[in-house]
Amino acid sequence: MGKRVGMEVSIAAAEAVKQANVDVISAYPITPQTHIVEHLSEIVANGELDAEFFCVESEHSAMSICIGSEATGARSFTCTSAQGLALMAEMTYIASGLRLPILMIVANRTLSAPLSIWNDHSDTMMIRDCGWIQFFVENGQEVYDHVFISYRVGEDRSVLFPTIINMDGFILSHVIEPIELIDQEKVDKFLPPYQPLYRLHPDQPVTMGAFALPAIFAETKKAQEVALRASLPKILEVWKEFGDLTGRYYHPVETYKAEDAETLLVTMGSIGETASVAVDRMREEGRSVGLVKIRLWRPFPFEALKQATLHAKNLVVIDRAVSVGGPGGPVASEVKAAIYGEPLRPTVYNFIAGISGRDVAPFDFIKMVDKAEIEIEEGKKDGYELYGVRE
Amino acid sequence: MTKPESEWTWKELPVGNVILEPGNASSYRTGDWKSFKPVLNKELCIHCGLCYIFCPDMAYNLDEEGYFIADLFYCKGCGICATECPTRAITMVVEEEK
Numbered sequence: 001m002g003k004r005v006g007m008e009v010s011i012a013a014a015e016a017v018k019q020a021n022v023d024v025i026s027a028y029p030i031t032p033q034t035h036i037v038e039h040l041s042e043i044v045a046n047g048e049l050d051a052e053f054f055c056v057e058s059e060h061s062a063m064s065i066c067i068g069s070e071a072t073g074a075r076s077f078t079c080t081s082a083q084g085l086a087l088m089a090e091m092t093y094i095a096s097g098l099r100l101p102i103l104m105i106v107a108n109r110t111l112s113a114p115l116s117i118w119n120d121h122s123d124t125m126m127i128r129d130c131g132w133i134q135f136f137v138e139n140g141q142e143v144y145d146h147v148f149i150s151y152r153v154g155e156d157r158s159v160l161f162p163t164i165i166n167m168d169g170f171i172l173s174h175v176i177e178p179i180e181l182i183d184q185e186k187v188d189k190f191l192p193p194y195q196p197l198y199r200l201h202p203d204q205p206v207t208m209g210a211f212a213l214p215a216i217f218a219e220t221k222k223a224q225e226v227a228l229r230a231s232l233p234k235i236l237e238v239w240k241e242f243g244d245l246t247g248r249y250y251h252p253v254e255t256y257k258a259e260d261a262e263t264l265l266v267t268m269g270s271i272g273e274t275a276s277v278a279v280d281r282m283r284e285e286g287r288s289v290g291l292v293k294i295r296l297w298r299p300f301p302f303e304a305l306k307q308a309t310l311h312a313k314n315l316v317v318i319d320r321a322v323s324v325g326g327p328g329g330p331v332a333s334e335v336k337a338a339i340y341g342e343p344l345r346p347t348v349y350n351f352i353a354g355i356s357g358r359d360v361a362p363f364d365f366i367k368m369v370d371k372a373e374i375e376i377e378e379g380k381k382d383g384y385e386l387y388g389v390r391e
Numbered sequence: 392m393t394k395p396e397s398e399w400t401w402k403e404l405p406v407g408n409v410i411l412e413p414g415n416a417s418s419y420r421t422g423d424w425k426s427f428k429p430v431l432n433k434e435l436c437i438h439c440g441l442c443y444i445f446c447p448d449m450a451y452n453l454d455e456e457g458y459f460i461a462d463l464f465y466c467k468g469c470g471i472c473a474t475e476c477p478t479r480a481i482t483m484v485v486e487e488e489k
Contacts, residue, residue: 099407160406198409207410212396219401220408226401 002246004180009140009172010035012179013079013105016147018049019187020103023074026054026065030084031117032169033107037079059084063091063104070100070162071208073199075151078102081169082109082123089127095162096131097224098208101154101194102162103147104132107169108269108320110356118357119169121269121320125330131224133163133231134298136268140177142295143167145248148182148191153238155194159231166297168270170357182246190245229299252301253308254293257283261290263314263369264346268294268331271318271353271360278365289369294331302338310339312346316372318360319352328352328384347376349383364388421448425468427483429461435480442472442481 007015014036017025025044027037044053052069056062059080066076080088085106095102106124110116124134133154137143143165150163167173182190198206212220235252243249256276258264265275272293282289292308292315294301309315319329327333332350339345349372354360368387375383405411429442436458443451443459450465451472461472473481 097407098409197406198411205413207413208407210408210410212408216396216399216404219399220404222401223404223408227406 002180002182002186004178006176006178007140008035008174008176009143009167009179010107010174011039012140012144012177013147013167014039014043015181016144017077017103018043019182019184020075020077020147020151020191021049021188021193022051022077022103024052024054024066024069024076025078026056026062026069026076027078027080028056028059028062028084030059030081032109032119032173033079033081033084033105035173036105036107040077059088060091063088063095063102066102066104067091067095067098067100070095070102071098071200073194073196073201075155075194076102077104079105079107081107082111082117085123086111086126089130092127092130092132092162094209096228097220099160099224099227100162101151101160103150103154103165104162105143105147105165105167107173108166109169116356117169119171119320120355120357121166121330122322122355124164124166125321125323128298128330131161131228132298133159133161133228133235134166134296135163136166136295136297137172138270138272138293138295140172140175140179141248142250143172144179144181145242145246145250148187149238149242149250151194152191152242153231153235156234156238157197159227159234160197161228161231166269171270180246186245190242232296232299232301235296250295251304252294252296253304254295255308256291256293258290258292258308258312260288261312262288263316263373264290264292264309264312265365265369266292266294266309266315266317266331266335268297269320271320274360274362275318275365278362278369281362282366282369287369300334300338305335305338306342309335309346310342310344314372314376315346315348316369317348317350318354318365318368319350320354322352322355322386332384347381347383349376349380351385351387353387355386358388420464421467422462422464425463425466425486427468427470428463428466428486429468429470429472429481430484431458431460432480432482433458435478437478437480439477441475441477445471445475447471
């Protein structure tokens, strides 16, 4: 067992990037991601990590540099939030189209307007379809661990995709948590140096990012779509190996007291820990409530989600982003789509909660479950509400 | 290019659609995009080479007699050569169907 130390989650993330022995860090500071890059900048300046640190003029350039450096075979890292991610959005599609296994941590923050620096998932949902592997982590340990897991999965020859680790801004990024650090020797064994399949090198010139006419574009997208879906078994395999190494086993969908529950809360990100407290309280009252937490957002874990939810009567899906004018929050939409083909399926009630960092306490989950259970019982099939909004 | 792009299946594409054969753009026929082709009047040509310099596709080559001639395999028919030619030796004419 490694050393367990109290540290800010952003610092733990930066330490993991150092231990992953990255070659290039390219980032632009933005709240609440700042502490990660600040600490990495110190690490590189102090000579603790032999890497190039690029202080770029924008997030668009941050990702562009990562694309270029990764294309030469250099392990590359960036991180951002909200407006920064919006400015970077164009390049995220290029990184995945070129199949470059960059790692990006997104310290999730609300997209303006109105201007807000606080946490929700509206930033990352904007690039939901960018073709990256996407994790949502629940605590600091998961952030730290997934830095190694992401590079290991993404750089595998059978995968070759960039990865986003979504961590809730402030709620995780600025909180001090106990983190179990992994010995460097173990990390080096788990994460060998990156061996690119193709790279930009004068000895063997290749073209990356060429133009595709309509006659071939659909074939390129199909290849990308099939490959991202096919990365799931590799993710499971690497999670298993990581669990054997550290004792921490991860799954695409985590469950808590869910097996026999009539009503299931469905969450993504750090809010799952609060929801588990609410589940305990409701269980004490004898209520049949459990929790399902989605960790892997892309590729979407259809089978694991069905396995965890189909036995239930009600699903209370908590979203942290609004699809304005759309069918509800993005998580609820996808959960509904995933279970649509099943003859016997639970009824989904969707709450948008905790947008722009508004607190969601255990009693809020209990109120949401109360409302959903009553209205579904009365026959409501399309429950959807922005929770806690003053009338 | 080993075969036309319309014959590739998705399974055959290299990861990330990397092009592994350097310079394979030279085998790509851009000439079939054009509807007008440049025709040179050799009596007016002063061999200045402006058509060669301005051609955005580098379709012009010097022939053995010292004239710059557009390679119609590449020429997209943009007409820049005809516009730039100081003696109006190049005219764009409609390319008939073969």
